[in-house]
Structures are given as C-alpha cells and as structure tokens.
Amino acid sequence: MRISARADYAVRAALELAAAGDDCPLKTERIAEAQGVPRKFLEGILNDMRRGGLVVSRRGGQGGYKLGAPPETITVADVIRVVDGPLVSVRGERPPALSYTGPAESLLPLWIAVRANVRAILGEVTLADIARSELPERVYKLAEQPESWTNP
Helix, strand or coil, X not given: CCCCHXXXXXXXXXXXXXXXXXXXXXXXXXXXXXXXXXXXXXXXXXXXXXHCCCEXXXXXXXXXXXXXXXXXXXXXXXXXXXXXXXXXXXXXXXXXXXXXXXXXXXXXXXXXXHHHHHHHHHCCCXXXXXXXXXXXXXXXXXXXXXXXXXXX
C-alpha cells in the first residue's frame, strides 16, 4: 500500500480541524501554513472532503472549515477513501473483483488479507485518537517492532 501525498495532506488537515474544535472554523491558509501543505493543493483536498461530508465550510470573515462530524467518529480510512478511493486496490481494481488461475490462484486471498489488515488499522484509528496521541495499543506494538522501521 502506498499513502499518497494527497491522503497524507488530507489526514493532516483533518487533524488540524480536530484540534481546533467545533467552534473555531479554520481558513485554508492557516491549515496550509500549519502543516506545510501547498495552499492550492489543499483547497482541492478540502473540497473533496466537503463533498464527502467529512468537513463543512462557511464563507465570510468568520468562515473557514470545520469537521462535519465529531473526530471520534472519523477514521483515517474515512479520510483516505474520500480523497483517494479504496484503501487497497490491485491495478485499480478492488481485490474481490479479481481472479487468478494456475500458480497465481493464491494471490487473491493474499490481496484480501492485505486489505483486511490495512482496514484493521486505518479503520480503527480515529482523528481524535491521533490528536490526543492515544493510538490503540496494537498500533503501538506494531510500531515498536524493529523491522517496522527498516526498509528491506
């Protein structure tokens, strides 16, 4: 799985909004500056997030963006899906749509297992978890494994 810049920026923007709270809409410029994200790129991401219902916007001097739901209910998977589509795809297809034959036949359960594991982490961790630095214990355990920090 590859996390795109678009997905990374979207999660970071959502975390800025989560930290700001419900009463304080943030302008694009403030989010972009806080996270070092190109403003024009962020505008497109925020529009996708608005269309996906993750954020709401208000125009005017007191306007800006805020989360469309409590941060405890928005997962990292939700954000990635809105801006990038399915969490795991193979050649642009979702794994259940694939079929293999011969020696490659066992690839399908492998891709399904990869998708299940990605979902198990990204679908469990909420914006509130990250903003409070309270990731689920199993995430910390995975991150503590030395091989998690090395590239083969």
